[in-house]
Amino acid sequence: MTYTLVLLRHGESDWNAQNLFTGWVDVPLSEKGTEEALTGGRLMVDAGVLPDIVHTSLLRRAISTANLALDVADRHWIPVHRHWRLNERHYGALQGKNKKEIRDEYGEEQFMLWRRSYDVPPPEIEPGTEFSQDADPRYAGEPIPRSECLKDVLERALPYWNEAIVPDLKSRKVVLVAAHGNSLRAIIKHLDGIDDETISGLNVPTGIPLVYELDENLTPTQPGGRYLDPEAAKEAIAAVANQGR
Numbered sequence: 751m752t753y754t755l756v757l758l759r760h761g762e763s764d765w766n767a768q769n770l771f772t773g774w775v776d777v778p779l780s781e782k783g784t785e786e787a788l789t790g791g792r793l794m795v796d797a798g799v800l801p802d803i804v805h806t807s808l809l810r811r812a813i814s815t816a817n818l819a820l821d822v823a824d825r826h827w828i829p830v831h832r833h834w835r836l837n838e839r840h841y842g843a844l845q846g847k848n849k850k851e852i853r854d855e856y857g858e859e860q861f862m863l864w865r866r867s868y869d870v871p872p873p874e875i876e877p878g879t880e881f882s883q884d885a886d887p888r889y890a891g892e893p894i895p896r897s898e899c900l901k902d903v904l905e906r907a908l909p910y911w912n913e914a915i916v917p918d919l920k921s922r923k924v925v926l927v928a929a930h931g932n933s934l935r936a937i938i939k940h941l942d943g944i945d946d947e948t949i950s951g952l953n954v955p956t957g958i959p960l961v962y963e964l965d966e967n968l969t970p971t972q973p974g975g976r977y978l979d980p981e982a983a984k985e986a987i988a989a990v991a992n993q994g995r
């Protein structure tokens with residue numbers, strides 16, 4: 751008997767399409783992203799993987815993706831929990847900046863350090879500036895970051911994983927987590943025990959459900975899980991890896 755976890759990165763957002771660092775900026779899905787979310791729902795139906803409960807971030811690209819996918823799967827009615835601890839990593843002062851321009855200005859090495867190193871956060875965002883979240887009511891009273899590396903994301907996501915998601919898994923619910931490239935990378939690092947170096951090469955495609963069967967110790971029975979459309983995932987993973995080029 752295993753526990754079933756479905757990880758779903760939101761469909762393409764408007765800012766993914768424009769190649770902008772997004773982080774906690776609350777941008778909507780693009781038309782393509784909406785289609786990806788609907789396809790994600792169909793893939794779950796075809797695989798017979800029907801969520802009993804959903805956890806999302808507080809950002810509309812993840813919320814909309816979950817809503818669209820669950821509607822297709824006729825599971826629009828399941829209980830939902832939302833938390834900022836599942837948000838995308840906070841991209842600090844890079845939020846709203848073009849990835850290619852940042853790469854051209856700072857060079858490949860610095861660009862990749864900021865984008866994919868485990869423990870180097872981008873420069874902090876200035877409070878009160880256009881893309882900062884300090885006055886956003888959804889985070890009132892919360893210890894929100896001004897910039898995060900993946901290590902920070904893992905540290906803030908883990909309490910939510912342990913206290914909110916694990917109990918649902920252990921009660922034998924099929925759990926859907928609809929979140930973001932980097933919050934999902936953090937969860938995958940934790941689940942698969944990926945080391946700090948190797949995780950820099952792992953990218954998560956938009957809109958393709960990734961299913962994990964977990965044993966009693968919450969160890970994946972198949973490391974890396976299985977994408978419900980492996981061919982599409984391969985192509986989309988390469989596209990994410992190549993952003994900024």
Ligand SMILES: O=C(O)[C@@H](CO)OP(=O)(O)O
Pocket residue numbers: 766770771772773774838839841865931932990993
């Ligand atoms: O901009 C972002 O918030 C993330 C995800 O879209 O980008 P990256 O893949 O570069 O970490």
